[in-house]
Amino acid sequence: MKSHARQFSHRLFGALLAGLVLAAGLFPAPAQATSRIKDIADVEGIRDNLLVGYGLVVGLDGTGDTLRNTSFTLQSLTAMLERLGVNTRGTDLQTENVAAVMVTANLPPFAPQGTRIDVTVSALGDAESLQGGTLLVTPLMGADGEVYAVAQGSLAVGGFSAQGEAASITRGVPTNGRIANGAIVEREIEFELATLGRLRLALRNPDITTSNRIATAINTYLGAPAAEAQNPTSVELRMPAGFQGSIIDLLTEIEQLRVQPDMPARVVIDESSGVIVMGQDVRVSTVAIAQGNLTIRVTETPQVSQPNPFAEQGDTVVVPRTEVEVDEGAERQLALVGGSVSLQELVNGLNALGIGPRDMITILQSIKTAGALQAEIEVM
Structure with missing residues (x-):
């Protein structure tokens, strides 16, 4: 009885092992360096919209605009008071508790009326700090000139400034602040995504190979020619025949597909920081x-020349003494970089020369000029 049970368990284990091997063949492990489609492409039409507005910040502790120097602040303050029924025409306003500001915000896609968004407030005049200020009602307009949100609230400023009679200190940027949930959306941007029959995927890093791989991955998953790479930037997606659902259901299924992005060989150089x-x-x-290392050192050692102790004439003068040394770095030799080397080998070879980032920038540009660098150089 025990032998039959043991044979049955062996057959069951063998069947399970065969099933696992078969499953591994049907569902291979995802390749490395792959990304989801939702991480490398955006759906055309689903985007933020930039908003901007002009307003006033009040309640500052003497750190606002100087009205005699910023005429637009004075005009805005006068106009605002007149709208509130206060006539200040002809009066000499001397307040320093008001600052003119620019208010910016990003309107998210499909944001309905009544939702709140964050806003950034930046001083426009000569205000020293916006710490403790309150933004008055400020309409925020889009590129079409229409008002899409209204902002108001107390500012949160990360920087600060303090000064005394003989010294001052500033940390961060006290003339820039933020209001969390400081604007209310007043108008929606119409975009009926669910009713579309086709749309386009826009690649964040345009590349013709990546675009074609995305289209191939989608068509393979759906089993139908629903995607087509139009150019290095976009892939057109059509609703496949017989698909049960909307375009949103289709996007939900394909955005998790993984592809391997491709990129051109490129060297990015920031000369200002040496990156x-x-x-x-x-x-x-x-x-x-060959990397030259010419160093010139100039040493000044002035000496004092005095007359003899019993001399009848003479003055004490300072005689300059200058010493100039030139070091041409004779120990630097010509280094050979082998053909078609990889990135790691190139970095190791340049580091072996004992050079810094700024000299490396010049070397890379010289290699490109010689036609030996098989990559594009982009200088920021």
Whole structure:
């Protein structure tokens, strides 16, 4: 009885093992360096909209605009008081508790009326700080000139400024603040996504290979030619025949598909900070590199010349003594970089020369000029 049970357990284990092997063949592990479609492409039409407005911040502790220097603040303050029934025409306003500001915000897609969004407030005049201020009602307009939101509230300023009679200190930017949920959406932007029969996916990093891979992954998953790569930037997506559901259901299914993005070989250089970023596909043909290290040192050692103790004439003077040394870095030699080296080998070779980032920038530009760098150089 025990032998039959043991044989049955062996057959069951073998069947389970075969099933696991079959499942591994049907569902292979995802390849490395792959990304979801939702992380590398946006749906055309689903986007933020920029809003901007002009307003006044009040309640400042003497750190607002100087009215005699900022005429627009004075005009705005006068107009606001007149709308509230206060006539200030002909009076000399001297308040320093008001500042003219620009208010900016991003209107999210499909934001309905009554929802709140964050706003950023920035000083426009010569105000020293917006700390403790309150933004008055400010309409926020879109690019079409229509009002889409209204902002108001107390500012939260991260920076601060303090000064005394002989010294002052500033941390951060006290003339820039933020109001969390400081604006109310008053108008919606119409976009009927669910009723569309086709739409386009816009790649965040345009590339023709990535665009084609996205279309291939979608068509393979759906089993129908529903996607087509139109150019390096966009992929057109059509509702496949017989698909049960809306375009939103289709997007929900395909946005989790994984593809391997491709990118051109590129070297990005920021000369101001000395930052260098190189892609993994950067290649260098055979080239010899010599990096000069010319150093000139000038040392000033002034000496004092005095007359003899019993001399009848003479003055005490300072005689300059200058010493100039030139170091041409003779220990630097010509280094050979092998043909079609990888990114790691290129970095190791340049580091072996003992050079800094700024010299490396010049070397990379020289290699590109010589035609040995198989990549595009982009200077920021």
